[in-house]
Amino acid sequence: MTRIIARPDKCGACRTCELVCSHHHLRLFRPAAASIEILKDEAAGEVRIQLFETDQLLHRGCDGCSGEAQPLCVTWCPRGALQIKKDKP
Amino acid sequence: MSTGYALGGRILTVDLSTGSVTYEPTQPYSDRLLGGLGINVLKILEMTPVTAGPFDEHNPIAFGAGTLVGTLAPTACRVVINSKNFFSNGFGSASAGGFFTAALKYAGFDNLVVTGKAARPVYLLIQDDRVSIEDAGFLWGRSTWDAEKRIREKLNDPHLEILSIGPAGENQVGAANIVVSRSRSASRCGLGAVMGSKNLKAIAVSGSGGIRVADPEGFVEACREMSRRIVKADTTVSLRKYGTPTSFARWNEQSALPTLNFQKTQMDLDKAAGLGKDILKDEFIRRAFGCFACPLHCSQFLEIRQGPYAGMPGEKIECQNLWDFGTKLGFDNLAAVIKASALCFELGLDINNASGAISWAIECFQRGILTEADTDGLVLKWGDSDTVLTLLKKMAFQTGFGALLAKGSREAARIIGRNAEEYAIHVRGQELAEELRAFKGWALGITVAERGGAHTSGAPLTERMTIDADLSCELFGIPTASQPDTYAGKAQLVVYYQQFHALLEALGVCFFSSNWMGPHMARPEDYAVLHRLATGRSLDAPALMEIGEKIHVLCKLYNLKHAGGRREDDFPPERLMNEPSTGTEPGKKLDREDWSRMLDEYYNLHGWDLKTGHPTRERLVELGLDDVVL
Numbered sequence: 152m153t154r155i156i157a158r159p160d161k162c163g164a165c166r167t168c169e170l171v172c173s174h175h176h177l178r179l180f181r182p183a184a185a186s187i188e189i190l191k192d193e194a195a196g197e198v199r200i201q202l203f204e205t206d207q208l209l210h211r212g213c214d215g216c217s218g219e220a221q222p223l224c225v226t227w228c229p230r231g232a233l234q235i236k237k238d239k240p
Numbered sequence: 241m242s243t244g245y246a247l248g249g250r251i252l253t254v255d256l257s258t259g260s261v262t263y264e265p266t267q268p269y270s271d272r273l274l275g276g277l278g279i280n281v282l283k284i285l286e287m288t289p290v291t292a293g294p295f296d297e298h299n300p301i302a303f304g305a306g307t308l309v310g311t312l313a314p315t316a317c318r319v320v321i322n323s324k325n326f327f328s329n330g331f332g333s334a335s336a337g338g339f340f341t342a343a344l345k346y347a348g349f350d351n352l353v354v355t356g357k358a359a360r361p362v363y364l365l366i367q368d369d370r371v372s373i374e375d376a377g378f379l380w381g382r383s384t385w386d387a388e389k390r391i392r393e394k395l396n397d398p399h400l401e402i403l404s405i406g407p408a409g410e411n412q413v414g415a416a417n418i419v420v421s422r423s424r425s426a427s428r429c430g431l432g433a434v435m436g437s438k439n440l441k442a443i444a445v446s447g448s449g450g451i452r453v454a455d456p457e458g459f460v461e462a463c464r465e466m467s468r469r470i471v472k473a474d475t476t477v478s479l480r481k482y483g484t485p486t487s488f489a490r491w492n493e494q495s496a497l498p499t500l501n502f503q504k505t506q507m508d509l510d511k512a513a514g515l516g517k518d519i520l521k522d523e524f525i526r527r528a529f530g531c532f533a534c535p536l537h538c539s540q541f542l543e544i545r546q547g548p549y550a551g552m553p554g555e556k557i558e559c560q561n562l563w564d565f566g567t568k569l570g571f572d573n574l575a576a577v578i579k580a581s582a583l584c585f586e587l588g589l590d591i592n593n594a595s596g597a598i599s600w601a602i603e604c605f606q607r608g609i610l611t612e613a614d615t616d617g618l619v620l621k622w623g624d625s626d627t628v629l630t631l632l633k634k635m636a637f638q639t640g641f642g643a644l645l646a647k648g649s650r651e652a653a654r655i656i657g658r659n660a661e662e663y664a665i666h667v668r669g670q671e672l673a674e675e676l677r678a679f680k681g682w683a684l685g686i687t688v689a690e691r692g693g694a695h696t697s698g699a700p701l702t703e704r705m706t707i708d709a710d711l712s713c714e715l716f717g718i719p720t721a722s723q724p725d726t727y728a729g730k731a732q733l734v735v736y737y738q739q740f741h742a743l744l745e746a747l748g749v750c751f752f753s754s755n756w757m758g759p760h761m762a763r764p765e766d767y768a769v770l771h772r773l774a775t776g777r778s779l780d781a782p783a784l785m786e787i788g789e790k791i792h793v794l795c796k797l798y799n800l801k802h803a804g805g806r807r808e809d810d811f812p813p814e815r816l817m818n819e820p821s822t823g824t825e826p827g828k829k830l831d832r833e834d835w836s837r838m839l840d841e842y843y844n845l846h847g848w849d850l851k852t853g854h855p856t857r858e859r860l861v862e863l864g865l866d867d868v869v870l
Contacts (some may be wrong), residue, residue: 162539165530166339170312172294173450174460180311190398193422194385196526196541196555208247209448213627227464229471230533 152153153215153222154236155187157200161232163193164198168224168233175223176211186213187224187233245454246774251279254364256438257297257356259839261371267564274771274792275307277333277745280322281794285868287355290801291312291680293683294324294332294430295343295412295437297357304351305341306423309532310451312463313770314470315750317342319403319420319530325692327648327669330803331795333662333691334431336403337531337539337750343401346431346447354819358439363391364447366571376441380410381686383553383586384419391444403683404442406588408816410637413434413646415635420587423539423555424531427590428670429691431445447453454776462769466753466762467535473757479529479538482517484559487704491515494704495825496678499567501599502665502815505675506823511572515562520574529555532722536752544580549575553582560673562688564595569602570622571791578617581627587636593648595669598631601641602647604656614656665813668695668803676812677821677828679703681721681730684838687812690795695752698738698792700730707759715759727834731842739788740764746791748769777780790863793846793855797868800854810839 154226166189169182177184188201188210205212226231247270252263261623269279280302292299301323307557310487319341322463344352347368354364358475362801378394379387384406390400394824401421408416416432417425435441453459476487495506500725526542529771530537541555557578565577577762584591604610605620612619616634618627618641634642649664649671665672685699702721704710709719714737718729732816744751747767760797764781772778779787799805811817812830822827843850847859860866 159252162525163530165537166342166532167312167535168531170533171460174312174456175243177450178456179450179452181346181448182446182492184450194300194552194554196529197553227467229467229530233547235777 155213155222155224156234156236157202158232158234159198159200161230162189162198162200163230164189164234165229166187167227171223175219184211186211199217212216214222217235243775245452245470246311247307247396248310248348248350248451250349251283251351252349252366253353253355254371254373255356255359256354256362256373256440259373267466269596270350271309272855274307274733274746274787275350276304276318276748277320277322277742278379278791280304280320280785281351281791281798283351283800284574284765285794285798287377288324288631288802289354292324293329294326294434297438298355298357299324299851300353301431301438302351302353303436303713305345305349306746308770309341309748310345311453311774312460312533313749313774314463314467315531315534315536315753316748317534318745318748318750319426320655320745320748321418321431323434324802325435327666328692328799329453330668330692330799330805331690332429332431332434333697334417334426334428335696335745336418336420336424336426338401338424339532339536340401340403340420340445343399343445343447345451346449347445348449349823350446352443353439353645354440360685363442365395366439366443367397368447369451373841375772381407381439383407383584384588385422387442388422391442391823395444397446399446400444401446402442402444405435406586406636408588409433410441411636411638413589413638413647414648415590415597417590418589423585425585425590428694429591431805432590433589446652453774455773455776456705457771461769462773464640466766466770469752469762471535471585473761474534474707475761479536479752482521482525483540483557484540485520485557485562486519487559487563488512491704493824494678495821495823495828496675497563498568498675499675499822500570501568501603501663502672502675502813503819504823505821505823507567509824512566513515515566515574515577520557524574524578531749531750534750538752542576544578547575549579553578554585556613561591563626563675565625566593568595568599571625572623573626578587580625580628580632583632589632589636592633592673593671594635595646596665596673597635597649597652599626600653600660600664601645604660604670607663608696609658609660609663610656614641638786645816663721665815667813668854672813676816678722678825678832680830680838682810683816684730685734686841688734688810688842690792690799691803695740698734698741700733700737701756702759703733705758707771713760713791715755715763725828727838731838731845734842735845738792739785741788742791743784744786751833790865793860793863793865794868796855797865807851811835
């Protein structure tokens with residue numbers, strides 16, 4: 152399965168990834184249900200990126216954007232903070 | 241008619257006097273004026289008694305998310321806040337980016353109206369359907385940054401988005417703003433003081449719901465196309481690297497920045513070099529962040545690494561910070577500008593209004609109108625950053641001389657007399673922030689702004705760009721959009737941007753994605769596509785711009801109802817008509833007769849009476865606004 156590598160140091164914390172991810176799963180914009188979560192520490196200027204591989208609370212587990220050519224969070228990130236890592240066979 | 245798509249669904253009204261919480265469907269309002277500013281202005285017109293001053297408990301304050309907020313629409317993140325204006329008793333408006341309104345919509349609300357006055361300090365907590373008024377005793381007196389941190393710690397909810405006021409708002413200072421997501425500010429008009437008058441320290445919101453659009457696939461594709469255009473634009477590349485300070489040196493070289501309280505229009509070029517964008521980037525910027533759903537990322541996280549102001553002041557500095565503290569007050573080093581800006585964030589002070597009052601005071605001191613006997617023993621001089629930091633604190637806490645500055649320069653000058661009024665440079669009582677003399681359309685847009693002197697309510701930036709006559713005609717219907725010295729066509733340009741800005745504030749979209757920033761950025765037609773795909777309503781660009789016109793006229797009507805309005809109020813401050821620009825582009829000023837002709841054209845385009853500047857009855861009927869209660 153396609154896995155995502157997150158680079159919090161490059162992230163601009165705009166949460167576009169949460170929007171496209173939730174839209175992939177549900178056809179609506181609902182960051183609380185996304186397989187990715189951006190948590191920004193405004194005071195420190197730091198970002199933590201949480202990836203959900205399985206369902207957790209409202210969050211849907213990542214399916215690598217099944218049906219899409221590429222994971223949407225990767226293609227939509229304006230900063231290149233999310234990249235694809237293929238599992239070794 | 242509206243479909244319910246793209247809506248949170250309800251408008252929430254909270255009365256802090258009674259503790260009552262009421263809900264009503266958004267749709268009747270969004271059918272008429274979309275959302276954000278459109279709904280806010282309808283609500284405050286409907287609810288504000290004409291006898292109520294800004295601090296009257298019956299004066300409501302409205303917080304609006306635009307139609308596209310919560311969706312993938314690029315830059316749809318804005319919060320628009322409206323209430324009575326501290327400076328004019330008329331229309332007050334302020335907006336900010338960040339993350340607050342996305343959370344509000346996910347909680348199921350498009351707009352929030354707060355009225356009444358709490359008996360003790362409170363904050364409003366909205367967690368999805370749960371709305372509560374919470375004790376803010378542990379927050380009162382604290383900075384905006386500290387208050388936000390303590391709310392997060394107390395509730396242990398990492399998804400809360402918070403807006404708050406600082407000591408300036410609590411103490412009902414004219415320059416008080418509302419700080420959003422720690423590093424964005426809804427400034428101008430003293431709306432932080434309105435919150436303070438209600439004992440409302442903060443609003444915290446989290447939402448776990450979602451927003452549905454009418455045509456999901458089409459909408460995502462249209463967002464992708466717009467996002468690509470935004471990311472590729474030259475302005476975006478520059479904004480991400482430097483933020484809006486990228487424009488500072490050029491504007492200064494054009495002799496177009498307010499300098500030493502508008503006595504000059506250019507900072508000495510060697511001094512201004514100390515405020516250059518490359519020094520900012522190399523020595524202070526750590527990384528760039530974006531607001532919600534924004535591909536631009538123009539917000540710089542800053543760190544002062546050495547010197548007397550060393551520390552981590554946080555995010556966001558704009559070109560305005562450089563002119564407010566740099567040219568206007570004479571600071572010639574970036575560390576001092578960044579420190580003063582950060583202090584304003586913490587105190588909840590609007591940099592335009594705070595620096596405006598201080599620059600008036602320094603000029604009065606320069607002229608001997610004010611002395612150490614007035615200023616608590618302080619010697620006021622240009623470029624003295626430590627004294628300015630002291631004055632900002634005095635203003636926020638209304639101590640000593642700060643209590644006079646807290647009233648704004650017009651009122652402060654009236655109180656002390658001694659001809660000090662001549663040096664209070666204001667529009668409708670609010671400090672003028674921008675230099676006007678070099679750019680006639682920019683000057684008109686700022687001067688006639690209903691909220692009182694502001695460049696985000698119709699002022700064009702095109703006069704600083706190169707736009708050929710054909711493209712200018714295609715976009716604005718006039719060939720002169722980028723000719724700074726001409727008055728011709730500028731009224732039409734301003735009307736275009738008044739409508740477009742009002743539309744963008746109803747949609748909740750940042751102006752930086754629009755053709756305000758460059759002729760190839762998004763036009764009304766592009767937003768018509770996004771709006772149709774999001775809501776299912778087929779409104780074309782002219783129909784949306786007419787809604788922008790209606791919203792603008794309602795702001796005007798609010799002013800007429802609560803503050804009056806005369807043709808004379810639409811003229812710029814005398815100094816800018818009498819004293820010419822200085823520096824390398826000298827000799828430019830605003831001509832009263834040319835201005836008067838431009839104003840006639842402006843009123844004609846709106847269908848307003850030439851003598852009074854008021855909308856005619858016929859025009860209100862034409863716009864379908866004759867039912868608005870005045």
